Amino acid sequence: MTAKLTDMEIARAFERIVIDMREILRLERWLAATCGEQATGEDIADAILSVMEEVKAVTDEALARSTP
Template sequence: MTAKLTDMEIARAFERIVIDVREILRLERWLAAQCGEQATGEDIADTILNVMEDVKAVTDEALARATP
């Protein structure tokens, strides 16, 4: 039998993933800068980080709505 996750459990798991991915991208951005690929690596990382901020905002709103 498969247990279904609640909306809150899904939102919390998604939020953890977002936080982990953001940390990986920060490391990628730092490594790109160290390797002299600043423009390409930093621009890509910045764009992805901006998207992740938007995703986190939506996740936060969903969590706020689900919290009694």
């Protein structure tokens, strides 16, 4: 029998993933700018970071609702 994760555990794990992805994308932006491919790399990273901000906002709201 497998243990089910609580909503709080899922939300916290998801939040860690979002934070890790944001750091990776910041590094990608820096590398793209350094290599002279800033338009494409930075635009892509900016778009993904924007989505990650929205995901984090939803995750934060879910955590706030589930915290007694």
